[in-house]
Structure formats: C-alpha cells, structure tokens
Amino acid sequence: MGNAVQAVVAIAIGVGGVVALFWVLNAVVERLPKRQEELLKPYVFVGPAIAVVGLFLLYPAILTIWFSFQTRVGTPAQEFTLDNYVYLFTDSRLHSALINNLLWIIVVPTVAVAIGLLVAVLSDRLKPTSEKIAKSLIFMPMAISFVGASTIWLFIYAWRPPEVEQFGLLAALAGLIGDPPATPILQMSDFRLNSFALMAVVIWMQAGFAMVLLSAAIKNVPEDTIEAARIDGASEVQIFWRVTVPQIKSTIVVVTTTILILVLKIFDVPRVMTSGDFDTNVIANIFYDQAFTFGDRGRASVVVVALIVMTLPFMYLNIKRFREQEAQR
Amino acid sequence: MTATTSAPDSQEAVGATRPAPSSDVGPGASWFARISLVIVCFLFTVPTLGLLISSFRPREDIITSGWWTVVTGGNFSLDNYQAVLDVGMGPSFVNSLAVAVPATVIPILAAAFAAYAFAWMDFKGRELLFVLFVGLLVVPLQVAFVPLTQFFNNVGITNDFLKLWLAHTGFGMPLAVYILRNYIGSLPREVIESAQVDGASHFMTFWRLIIPLSVPALAAYAIFQFLWTWNDYLVALIFMTSGQEVVTITLAELVGSRGQDWHLLTAGAFISMAVPLIVFFGLQRFFVRGLTAGSVKG
Numbered sequence: 351m352g353n354a355v356q357a358v359v360a361i362a363i364g365v366g367g368v369v370a371l372f373w374v375l376n377a378v379v380e381r382l383p384k385r386q387e388e389l390l391k392p393y394v395f396v397g398p399a400i401a402v403v404g405l406f407l408l409y410p411a412i413l414t415i416w417f418s419f420q421t422r423v424g425t426p427a428q429e430f431t432l433d434n435y436v437y438l439f440t441d442s443r444l445h446s447a448l449i450n451n452l453l454w455i456i457v458v459p460t461v462a463v464a465i466g467l468l469v470a471v472l473s474d475r476l477k478p479t480s481e482k483i484a485k486s487l488i489f490m491p492m493a494i495s496f497v498g499a500s501t502i503w504l505f506i507y508a509w510r511p512p513e514v515e516q517f518g519l520l521a522a523l524a525g526l527i528g529d530p531p532a533t534p535i536l537q538m539s540d541f542r543l544n545s546f547a548l549m550a551v552v553i554w555m556q557a558g559f560a561m562v563l564l565s566a567a568i569k570n571v572p573e574d575t576i577e578a579a580r581i582d583g584a585s586e587v588q589i590f591w592r593v594t595v596p597q598i599k600s601t602i603v604v605v606t607t608t609i610l611i612l613v614l615k616i617f618d619v620p621r622v623m624t625s626g627d628f629d630t631n632v633i634a635n636i637f638y639d640q641a642f643t644f645g646d647r648g649r650a651s652v653v654v655v656a657l658i659v660m661t662l663p664f665m666y667l668n669i670k671r672f673r674e675q676e677a678q679r
Numbered sequence: 680m681t682a683t684t685s686a687p688d689s690q691e692a693v694g695a696t697r698p699a700p701s702s703d704v705g706p707g708a709s710w711f712a713r714i715s716l717v718i719v720c721f722l723f724t725v726p727t728l729g730l731l732i733s734s735f736r737p738r739e740d741i742i743t744s745g746w747w748t749v750v751t752g753g754n755f756s757l758d759n760y761q762a763v764l765d766v767g768m769g770p771s772f773v774n775s776l777a778v779a780v781p782a783t784v785i786p787i788l789a790a791a792f793a794a795y796a797f798a799w800m801d802f803k804g805r806e807l808l809f810v811l812f813v814g815l816l817v818v819p820l821q822v823a824f825v826p827l828t829q830f831f832n833n834v835g836i837t838n839d840f841l842k843l844w845l846a847h848t849g850f851g852m853p854l855a856v857y858i859l860r861n862y863i864g865s866l867p868r869e870v871i872e873s874a875q876v877d878g879a880s881h882f883m884t885f886w887r888l889i890i891p892l893s894v895p896a897l898a899a900y901a902i903f904q905f906l907w908t909w910n911d912y913l914v915a916l917i918f919m920t921s922g923q924e925v926v927t928i929t930l931a932e933l934v935g936s937r938g939q940d941w942h943l944l945t946a947g948a949f950i951s952m953a954v955p956l957i958v959f960f961g962l963q964r965f966f967v968r969g970l971t972a973g974s975v976k977g
Contacts, residue, residue, distance in 0.1 A: 353769075353770045353773050353774075354773050356777070357773045357774065357776055357777035358777075360777045360781070360840045361776070361777055361780045361781055363781075364780075364781025364782075364784070364785060364840070364841075364844050365780070365781055365784045365785070367785075368784070368785045368788050368789060369788065372788070372789075372792060376882045380880070380882075389802075391800070391881055392796045392800040392801070392802035392805075393802065395792040395793060395795060395796035395800065395881070395885075396792070396793040396796045396797065396802075396808065398789045398792070398793070399789045399790055399792070399793035399812075399852055399856055400793070400808060402786075402789065402845070402848050402849045402852055403811070403812065403815060403849060403852050403853060405830075405849065406823055406827065406845065406846060406848070406849025406850065406852075407815050407818055407822065407823060407849055407850070407852075407853070408811075408815070409826070410822050410823040410824075410825075410826035410827055410830075411818060411822040411823075413825075413826040414822050414825065414826060417825065417826075465719070468715070468719070469716065469719055472712040472715055472716050473716060475709075475712055476712075476713075476716070484716050484720050486960075486963070487720045487723055487724050488719065488720065488723050489959075489963075490723075490724075490727070490956070490959060491723065491726075491727070492959075493906060493952075493955040493956055493958065493959035493966070494727075494910070494952050494955060494956075495909070495910030495911075495912065495926075495927050495951060495952070495955070496910065496912060497910075497912050497927040497930050497931050497934075497951070498910075498927075498930065498948050498951050498952045500931075500934070501730070501930060501934060501944055501945075501947075501948040502726045502727060502729075502730045502948060503726060504934065504938075504944075505726075505729060505730055505733065505941065505944070505945065506726055506729065508941070510742075515743065515744060515745070516745065517741065517742055517743070517744060517745045517746070517941075518745075519725070519729060519745070519747075522745050522747075554723065554726065557723070558723075562967055611817055614819075615819050615820070615821065617912075617913055618912045618913065618927075621912075621931075622912075622931050622934055622935075625935075634821060637821050638913075638916075641824060641825050642824075642917065647825055650825055651825060653821075654819065654821045654822050654825075657819045657821055657822075658818070658819065658822065661817045661818065661819060664817045665814050665816075665817050665818070668813055668814065668816055668817060669810055669813050669814055672810070672813045673810075
C-alpha cells in the first residue's frame with residue numbers, strides 16, 4: 351500500500367503545484383502599479399503554456415535539426431558532418447522501413463475510412479437503440495491502448511505447429527479451410543503480408559474514430575437534398591456517391607489526414623508484436639533503436655528530421671485552415 | 680473542418696440520431712444493411728471477446744483448445760488475474776494513475792489560463808503566438824525525446840513521475856490550448872464584460888466564470904488527455920528509467936518475456952484496459968466530443 355500512498359502524494363503535489371504556480375504569479379503581478387499590471391497580466395496567463403511548449407517541443411525541434419548535422423556522441427569532438435544524411439538516403443534497412451510506412455499511410459487511412467463510412471451510412475438507417483449499440487461496438491477499440499490492442503491481436507495470430515490443436519483464431523480458421531499454416535502469419539514477409547497483419551490492428555482501432563466523425567457529418571447533410579434526388583429517381587447507391595459524399599468531403603479529408611499523421615509515427619504495434627523483425631520495421635522504431643538502443647544521436651535525429659519534413663504539409667494546411675476560420679469569425 | 684468546438688454547438692455523440700425519415704419515402708434499413716452491420720459488429724467484437732473469455736480460463740486450457748470451445752462448457756476462475764497482479768501489474772496500475780491524473784490536470788489548467796488570455800485579453804504577439812500552437816499540433820513527439828533526455832539529466836530531474844508530467848504537459852499543450860481557446864472564445868461577450876464592470880479581476884473572472892462555463896470543453900479534453908496518457912507506451916518507455924512501470928510497459932514486457940504465458944497476457948491486457956473501458960462506457964458522449972475536437976492532433 352506504500353505504493354498507493356506515494357501515488358496519492360504524487361498526484362497532490364502535481365495538481366497542487368500547478369494551482370500554486372498560477373496563484374503566486376497572479377499575486378505578484380497584482381502588487382505592481384495598475385499600468386504595469388495590465389501590461390504584464392496576459393503574459394502571466396499565457397506564460398506557463400508557452401514556456402512548456404517552447405521547452406518541450408520548439409527548443410527540442412531546433413536541437414534535433416542541429417544534432418542531425420553532428421557526429422555521434424562519444425566521438426572526440428562534436429563536429430559538423432553530413433554522414434547522417436548519407437545514412438538517411440542510402441541505408442537499406444531504413445528504406446525497407448520507409449516502404450512499410452508508405453504502405454501504412456496508404457492502406458490504414460483508406461480502409462479505416464471506408465469501414466467507418468460504411469458503418470456510418472448503414473447504421474443511420476437503424477432504430478436509435480440499435481444504431482447506438484452498433485456504433486459503440488465499432489467504436490470501443492478506440493479506447494484501448496496500442497499495447498492492449500497488440501496483445502489482443504497477438505492472441506488471434508497465435509500459432510502452434512500444425513500437428514497440435516490451434517488456439518489462435520486465424521490459424522484455426524485457416525486449418526478449417528485448408529492445411530494449417532506452416533509458419534506464423536507475423537513471420538510471413540512475402541508481399542509484406544505480416545505488415546498487413548499489423549495494419550489490421552490499427553484499422554480495427556481507428557475505424558470507430560472515422561465512423562464517429564463521418565456519422566456526425568452525415569447527419570448534418572440536409573434531408574431535402576436527399577429527398578430531391580430520391581424524387582428524381584436516383585438509387586440509394588447513386589444518392590450516396592453523388593449527394594452525400596460531396597457534402598461530407600471536408601470531413602473525409604480531416605479524418606483521413608488525422609489517421610495518416612497517426613500511422614506515419616506508428617511505433618507501439620510493430621514494437622510489441624514483431625519488434626520490427628521479419629521486414630515489418632517502421633521509421634519510428636528505427637528512431638527508437640538508434641536513439642536508445644545504439645545511442646546514436648545523429649542518426650536518430652536525422653530520422654526525426656525526415657518525420658518533421660513529412661508533417662510540414664499538414665502543419666501548413668492546419669494553419670491555412672485556421673486563418674480561414676478566423677477570417678469568418 | 681469538423682473540429683467545431685464552439686460553445687453553442689452541441690457535438691453529435693455516438694448515440695445521437697436524427698429524427699426518423701417520414702415512413703412513406705424513407706428507405707429504412709434493408710436486410711442488406713442489417714446483415715452487413717451485424718457482420719461488421721461481430722468481426723469488431725470477436726477479438727476482444729476472445730481475449731476476455733480466455734482471461735478466465737485455466738492456464739492449460741487456454742493453450743490446448745480454442746476459446747470458442749467454451750460454448751460446450753469449461754472451467755472459469757479469477758486465478759489469472761491474481762497471478763498477473765503478483766508479477767507486477769498491481770503497482771503498475773497505481774503508477775499509471777499517478778502518471779495520468781496530474782498529466783491531465785496540469786495541462787488543462789495551464790491551457791485554460793492561456794486560452795482565456797488568447798480569447799479575451801489584448802496583448803502584443805497574440806495572433807502570432809496562437810498560430811505557433813496551431814502549427815505545433817502535428818509536430819511528431821519524436822522531436823523531443825533525445826533533447827529532453829539530455830535536459831532532464833543536465834537539470835537533475837530524476838523523478839520519473841515529474842519527468843512524465845512535464846513531458847505529457849508539453850506534448851498535450853498545443854491541442855489543449857487550441858480546443859479551449861475555440862470554446863472560451865465563443866462564450867458570449869456580454870457575460871465576460873459584465874463581470875469586469877462589476878470590478879472582478881481577470882483572475883476572479885477566470886475562476887468564478889470561465890471555468891464553470893467551460894465544463895463541457897474541459898471535460899472533453901480531460902477525457903481525451905487522460906486516455907492518451909493512460910494508454911501511452913512510448914513516452915513512458917523513454918522517461919521511466921528508475922525501474923518503475925506503468926500498465927502498458929508491464930504488459931509489453933510480459934509479451935516480450937513471457938509471450939507463451941497467455942494466462943498472464945490475457946488477464947494483464949484486461950487490467951490495463953479496465954480504466955479506459957470504464958471511461959469509455961461511462962463518459963462516451965464527452966469522449967466523442969474530445970475526439971472530434973482533437974482530430975487535428977499530431
């Protein structure tokens with residue numbers, strides 16, 4: 351129970367500390383002359399948020415770019431070098447991982463959005479209670495951690511030698527149809543089949559997220575546009591593609607890019623399920639190994655620089671969209 | 680975009696439905712729709728169900744027969760849960776709480792103050808600073824790990840909890856500021872101005888007025904951030920260095936070192952999922968709102 355007491359104390363310190371910080375800062379500023387108080391107070395309010403973002407995101411980002419041009423720690427002097435960039439562009443393990451990441455960002459957002467859209471459209475026609483149950487079931491995996499989800503799917507992919515009874519669902523089903531598989535699916539690297547098995551986990555988790563947002567968008571499609579198409583004799587399928595989809599396009603884009611950014615940095619699932627072996631490695635796992643297994647700061651940093659470059663378009667789009675929203679306010 | 684977080688807008692929750700279409704023209708649910716949905720729901724539920732059933736089966740049974748054989752009967756007990764608590768899942772569960780609660784409260788409070796200033800106070804650089812937060816929404820967390828490890832070493836911060844609170848606060852801050860500023864900025868101007876006419880300071884206005892009025896947005900973000908920190912694996916893996924563990928770390932280690940001990944893995948996975956599932960089923964409406972608003976997170 352000492353552990354629990356320690357935890358309660360830790361929680362109290364953490365929560366109390368931040369309240370005290372703002373109280374003290376505010377008390378100090380309120381003692382200043384009125385003019386200075388007015389001038390300084392906004393910065394007391396935004397200060398802590400800016401400080402942590404600066405310290406924990408902005409400053410590290412700059413340092414990471416700087417590190418990517420340095421020789422590895424442990425060499426006599428931290429000299430300027432382009433070796434890390436040579437590594438980035440020539441290392442075959444890294445390129446194999448990049449191919450996987452490319453497959454991930456193509457397959458996972460597409461399939462998750464497709465399933466989410468299907469469920470959103472079909473459940474929209476059910477009675478409210480059935481709709482709620484159906485959506486909850488699809489949505490539930492979203493609450494689980496990647497590690498928990500990986501464990502669940504490892505159990506499905508569990509494999510035993512063909513002569514004994516299979517307790518993994520996939521191998522058992524395969525045994526029903528034909529011969530039981532000779533190797534576990536997570537070791538089948540032909541056509542990167544095992545990577546697709548890992549992607550299934552994340553699709554399973556993200557389809558519910560896509561469904562929730564798309565369902566909300568579908569319910570906002572004006573009923574009269576659909577009625578009008580129906581009166582004109584359009585089939586349900588035509589109505590879906592020609593009337594509904596164009597009106598929820600912006601949501602489809604947001605959901606797709608959100609999942610895309612998530613899988614760009616996918617780490618937990620390959621780490622827990624295969625450790626990146628059997629050609630399933632991804633760049634976030636290479637980053638982790640370079641930084642914390644091999645201690646090569648330069649190579650780890652150059653991998654992050656590649657990640658930053660890949661997210662720049664989305665950063666630009668977010669800021670652009672924000673400015674458009676502000677203009678409408 | 681769909682990240683509508685303004686106050687008057689009540690987000691569509693999972694259960695929200697629009698009024699049924701008038702019966703003479705509405706297509707209703709065809710058999711095709713019903714059957715497809717039942718199949719999809721079944722496929723999505725089976726993985727979790729299989730693990731849940733197995734977690735109650737005796738160690739030997741799990742690995743000698745498929746969990747689906749329980750339809751013809753089998754033995755069930757809580758032994759697996761006792762066993763996995765004994766190999767470290769118990770302390771990890773407490774540690775996860777000690778990480779996740781402050782790592783949720785700290786960024787919320789700091790972000791709410793900042794959001795109030797961004798929405799209702801005039802100061803130099805306001806627009807530019809806020810754009811900074813918007814830009815940082817998608818920055819990959821990986822940028823921070825190597826520099827932060829060095830920083831914590833240099834400054835002498837060795838407490839795992841403190842490191843994790845600070846890291847999660849930094850990583851969660853852009854989204855928190857973004858969501859809360861959108862919400863607080865959409866509160867009616869008259870309410871805030873009338874408080875100031877009555878002589879309330881910004882600090883008083885914030886505590887007495889803004890916080891109570893912003894409960895829906897605060898709750899939505901709190902649930903989002905709590906699940907995020909509870910479910911986090913990577914940040915804990917990097918910053919927990921003194922031998923303490925959270926549930927995700929313990930579970931991942933069990934997978935790595937005792938991958939054949941399915942009686943431990945199944946029960947361990949469920950202990951790690953218990954809190955998120957309670958939050959999910961209990962507060963689904965808020966959770967959905969948090970996700971909707973958070974759909975820009977990087």
